[in-house]
Amino acid sequence: MQVVVELFGIARARAGVAQTTAHGHCLGDVLADLAARFPRLAESCIAGRTLRPGFTANLGGQRFVTAQETALSEGDTVLLLPLDAGG
Amino acid sequence: MASPIPGFHSRYLRIDLTAGSGEPVPLAEAFLRQHLGGSGLGVALLLKEGAATADPLSLAASLAFVFSPLVGSPLTTSAKFAVVSKSPLTHRINDSLASSGFALAGKKTGYDAILLTGRAARPSILVIDDGKVDLEPADEFLGLSTRETEQALRGRFGAEFQTATIGPAGERQVSYATISHDGRHAGRGGSGAVLGSKNIKAVAVRGSHRPQWADPPALVELARQFSQKSFGPATAKYRELGTASNLLTFNRLNVLPTRNFQQGSFAGAAAISPEELGVARDRTRSSCAACTIGCEHLYGLRNGKGSVRLEYENLFALGPLCGIDDAEAVLEACRRCDDLGLDTISAGGTIAFAMECVERGLLDEPWLKFGDGPALLQALDLIVTGDGIGRLLALGSRRMAHEIGHDSIDFAPQVKGLEIPGYDPRGLQTMALGFAVGSRGADHNRSGAYEVDFSEAVDRYNVGPESAHLAVETEDKAALMDSLILCKFLRGVFTDFFKESAEILSLVTGWEVTAEELRQTARRIVTAKKRFNILAGWTPAEDTLPERMLQQALPDDTRAQLSADRLAALVRAYNLARGWSPEGWIPEAE
Numbered sequence: 001m002q003v004v005v006e007l008f009g010i011a012r013a014r015a016g017v018a019q020t021t022a023h024g025h026c027l028g029d030v031l032a033d034l035a036a037r038f039p040r041l042a043e044s045c046i047a048g049r050t051l052r053p054g055f056t057a058n059l060g061g062q063r064f065v066t067a068q069e070t071a072l073s074e075g076d077t078v079l080l081l082p083l084d085a086g087g
Numbered sequence: 088m089a090s091p092i093p094g095f096h097s098r099y100l101r102i103d104l105t106a107g108s109g110e111p112v113p114l115a116e117a118f119l120r121q122h123l124g125g126s127g128l129g130v131a132l133l134l135k136e137g138a139a140t141a142d143p144l145s146l147a148a149s150l151a152f153v154f155s156p157l158v159g160s161p162l163t164t165s166a167k168f169a170v171v172s173k174s175p176l177t178h179r180i181n182d183s184l185a186s187s188g189f190a191l192a193g194k195k196t197g198y199d200a201i202l203l204t205g206r207a208a209r210p211s212i213l214v215i216d217d218g219k220v221d222l223e224p225a226d227e228f229l230g231l232s233t234r235e236t237e238q239a240l241r242g243r244f245g246a247e248f249q250t251a252t253i254g255p256a257g258e259r260q261v262s263y264a265t266i267s268h269d270g271r272h273a274g275r276g277g278s279g280a281v282l283g284s285k286n287i288k289a290v291a292v293r294g295s296h297r298p299q300w301a302d303p304p305a306l307v308e309l310a311r312q313f314s315q316k317s318f319g320p321a322t323a324k325y326r327e328l329g330t331a332s333n334l335l336t337f338n339r340l341n342v343l344p345t346r347n348f349q350q351g352s353f354a355g356a357a358a359i360s361p362e363e364l365g366v367a368r369d370r371t372r373s374s375c376a377a378c379t380i381g382c383e384h385l386y387g388l389r390n391g392k393g394s395v396r397l398e399y400e401n402l403f404a405l406g407p408l409c410g411i412d413d414a415e416a417v418l419e420a421c422r423r424c425d426d427l428g429l430d431t432i433s434a435g436g437t438i439a440f441a442m443e444c445v446e447r448g449l450l451d452e453p454w455l456k457f458g459d460g461p462a463l464l465q466a467l468d469l470i471v472t473g474d475g476i477g478r479l480l481a482l483g484s485r486r487m488a489h490e491i492g493h494d495s496i497d498f499a500p501q502v503k504g505l506e507i508p509g510y511d512p513r514g515l516q517t518m519a520l521g522f523a524v525g526s527r528g529a530d531h532n533r534s535g536a537y538e539v540d541f542s543e544a545v546d547r548y549n550v551g552p553e554s555a556h557l558a559v560e561t562e563d564k565a566a567l568m569d570s571l572i573l574c575k576f577l578r579g580v581f582t583d584f585f586k587e588s589a590e591i592l593s594l595v596t597g598w599e600v601t602a603e604e605l606r607q608t609a610r611r612i613v614t615a616k617k618r619f620n621i622l623a624g625w626t627p628a629e630d631t632l633p634e635r636m637l638q639q640a641l642p643d644d645t646r647a648q649l650s651a652d653r654l655a656a657l658v659r660a661y662n663l664a665r666g667w668s669p670e671g672w673i674p675e676a677e
């Protein structure tokens with residue numbers, strides 16, 4: 001199953017892209033796929049199949065999710081962003 | 088006098104500017120332990136002074152520069168001070184924080200706070216040299232920008248003195264004028280106008296008094312650990328990109344206030360984002376005194392005009408909020424606000440409100456259009472000269488709406504008179520509650536409730552009363568940080584904020600402080616601010632949001648909708664969680 005991944009802030013800076021696609025049935029699968037393809041992103045944001053502290057994910061701009069078992073559907077958009085929104 | 092408590096001088100300097108003299112006033116240990124420093128101590132001092140009932144620009148008004156037990160310690164981000172007064176913009180409590188060498192030098196004068204009352208007979212520089220008070224003529228500095236004033240004062244007094252200055256906006260008592268030092272600003276709520284009303288162009292401080300620490304070796308070790316952690320992932324965003332990197336995230340989540348909160352996303356966001364600016368322009372990094380994070384990112388202006396500090400709040404307010412995607416105009420507007428001594432959020436919010444009034448035919452200023460960079464710059468200049476529409480703009484959006492009439496107050500972007508920062512509350516509804524109940528008005532620094540919205544704890548489009556305690560928790564944390572004082576950008580490095588703060592405070596003061604004690608202290612500080620507001624005339628009706636936000640969903644995200652009834656239920660739940668009456672009155676026993 002393919003999903004679109006949009007990256008923001010440090011996640012974007014580390015991956016070097018604003019958007020990509022990834023494969024998986026759940027958030028953990030997608031994170032593992034990203035970690036394998038973007039080692040610098042993994043260093044900062046992803047530990048195995050989970051997000052590192054300080055990062056979160058969002059589905060379609062609406063719901064924030066972090067559990068690796070969060071189910072995804074074909075065509076979903078996953079946002080990867082720093083948790084800390086202060087400013 | 089008994090020996091001072093470690094971390095404190097156990098006294099403050101009360102200066103009567105009318106008489107031109109100051110006197111030390113002792114601060115009892117129990118009082119310091121209850122209120123700490125910064126915002127907490129400042130509010131307590133102002134309550135003692137009876138400042139809540141005074142007109143904020145009158146002779147009787149008080150303004151306090153308040154240091155904290157951690158100032159001068161080796162803890163990262165602790166070189167901070169609070170400026171506390173009644174706000175001329177909101178007529179409610181105002182506590183603005185800034186960091187710089189002014190905090191370090193100010194505390195070395197030998198006082199935990201410097202409280203000003205009365206009014207100097209003529210424009211003056213207030214000089215406090217190791218506790219000795221003097222007023223020197225300021226005529227030669229009048230009209231100078233904050234930057235120019237600081238440079239000129241360095242020439243006159245030497246580099247040992249640190250100064251806090253107002254710009255032309257403060258001199259003219261614009262109700263959202265700032266107090267500046269070293270490119271940092273005590274920005275919100277118009278403390279610069281209060282200082283201007285006291286005929287003080289700048290305060291220059293120097294001193295040699297260093298308080299003791301209760302356990303220096305352990306404090307140094309703890310500070311070393313915090314500094315180490317401050318280089319880690321929790322602060323990477325601030326170090327590498329700065330807060331301006333919120334722009335594209337907020338745009339994607341449809342919570343980026345655009346065209347006076349008429350939309351939650353801005354088509355021109357990418358053009359003014361730090362991601363884009365960082366490629367097209369010189370970028371340098373800087374930091375406040377005694378900070379290991381260094382969140383300050385400065386971007387170069389064209390034509391050799393130097394560089395300007397860019398944060399999310401000035402970027403959103405002078406960019407999308409006014410519909411402007413011209414990077415040079417936004418950066419120049421930021422620079423101009425800093426130099427004139429204007430709060431960027433209130434300046435941008437008030438101008439965006441005026442632009443919408445023009446669009447609706449309520450103001451006959453056809454040049455003042457959304458998206459027009461030169462018009463934004465012209466409006467900023469007029470605020471300070473007071474010419475034309477500048478007189479109205481200088482009042483802030485609430486008072487401006489009252490003068491314009493035609494129900495324009497419904498879309499004035501303010502709470503209690505303070506312009507709303509860069510979070511659209513319809514799509515961040517825990518933050519909506521934080522804004523509504525905020526003691527100094529709509530404020531992201533006194534309530535970090537957006538953190539709750541950016542988590543799985545709530546559905547940000549449909550926050551219910553059961554989540555009100557989460558807004559209380561973030562407000563309490565902020566109250567403690569603002570009183571210790573530590574930078575909010577350090578918060579990510581704490582594992583257990585209250586427990587670790589108790590450890591820090593114990594090492595500084597020698598008190599055996601517990602996390603529970605600090606939770607109570609934080610609640611006491613929030614309640615003291617509320618008490619100030621009640622004395623100043625607060626009523627439950629002001630704990631709300633602009634009518635438009637309670638009647639209309641965001642057009643570009645129709646899920647972002649919040650009714651008056653739902654907000655009222657949140658406010659009620661918040662008040663009960665605080666132990667207040669459902670309407671928000673404090674029980675007499677407190």
Ligand code: SF4
Pocket residue numbers: 164186325373374375378379380381382383574575576577
């Ligand atoms: S993190 Fe930024 S705002 Fe905070 S003390 Fe450091 S430079 Fe100043």
